[in-house]
Amino acid sequence: MTAPVRTRPGATTTVPGPEAAPRGDGLRRRKARTGWLFTAPTLVVVGLVTLFPVLYSVVTSFAKIRFTFGGMEVQEWTVANYATMFSSSAWLDSLVFTVGYTLGTVAVEIVLGIAVAVLLERLEAGRGWILALLLIPWSLITVVSAQLWAYLYDAGYGAVTWLFGLVMEAPPVILGKPVPAVAGLAVADIWKTTPFVAVIILAGLVKIPQERYEAAEMDGASAWTTFRLVVLPALRPVIAVAVLFRVLQAFGIFDLPFVLTQGGPGTATQSLAILGYKALFQDLNVGLGAAIATATGALVAIGCLLFLRAFKMQVDEGGVGR
Structure with missing residues (x-):
């Protein structure tokens, strides 16, 4: 229903009545319902594939389980699995190795990734071919690349051992x-994942407006000053994404040390994932293995949340990327 409104003698106009307003809201609601209808199957699959195993692991970590001819049987619900884990020196050694390995490899990969991305961004021709070559290590399955490095590190015929023998009497x-x-694990990991970091950072580099470089040049800024005051602040969101991806991957490292060292020598390269694997599949201690997996996931989640909070504070205070 509309109401006439007189604007000048002999002329009227109409304004929409109150019943016409909900038309746009109703259309938006229908679109939202349609969107949820189409995404519901995907959400169900994602929930079954990701959330259910996580919840199952958390519940299992509080159970004392024994194997029977019919499968598994819960004997009691207890926190003994966590008490055993936290009191174990193997847990502490694996935690120290995993945290140190993650921090060290991610830091080197970010630095090298930025350097490679800057070089690629300056290329006028052949960037696509070089990117394709750089992504070959990343495209290899980790087990395959780990076996390749095992050949290179072999004490008898490995190429790396031979190179050390050229400069050392006893390689x-x-x-x-x-x-x-x-160090060998770190080198293999850095070789494989630095191209991935470089591609992410290159995507951020190409989006920096050229006007910022021109303004810095007009102000007489050197190349290093331009990089430090113009490029790095603009790259912080992209670097944050790269760090998150790599921390999630590095903290759950399993296949590379499992193929190369089996967690040895001793427990020197035993990650939390390998520790959980040994508890679950070698010792058949399901509850302890689930407790290690749950604690590892919790540590990763807490670390990522703290990192995102710190990054958000930097953005809010410094206006990163503006």
Whole structure:
């Protein structure tokens, strides 16, 4: 229903009545219902594939389970699994290795990734071919690349051992001693994942407006000053995404040390994931394995939340990317 409104002698206009207003809201609601209808199957699948195993692991971590001819049987509900885990020196050693390995490899990958991305951004020709070559390590399955590095590190015929033999009288047994083994794992991981970081950062570099570089040049800024005051602040959101991806991957590292060292020598390269694997599949201690997995997931979640909170505070205070 509309109401006439006189604007000048002999002329009238109409304004929409109150019953016409909900038409747009109703259309938006119908679109929202349609969207939920189409995404519901995907959400159900995602919930079954991700949320259910997580919840099942959390519940299992509080159970004392024994194997029977019919399967598994819960004997009692207890927190003994967590008490055993936290009091174990193997848990502390694995935690120290995993945290140190994650921080070290991610830091090196971010630095190298930024350097590679800057070089690629300056290329006028051949960038696509170079990107394709750089992504070959990332495209390899980790088990395959780990086996490749196992050949390179072999004490008898490995190319890396041979190179050390050119400058050292007694080349180290790389995977046979703790420090060289950790360094060997880190090198293999950095070789594989730095291209991934470089591609993410390159995507942020190409979106920086050219006017910012021109303004810095007009102000007489050097190349390093331009990079520090113009490029890095604009790249912080992209770097944050790269760090999150890599922390999530590195903290759950399993396949690379499992193939190269089996967590050895001793427990020098035993990650939390390998510790949980051994508890679950070698010792058949389901509750303890679930407790290790749950604690590892909780640590990752807390670390990522703290990182995102710190990054958001930097954005709010410094206006990153504006």
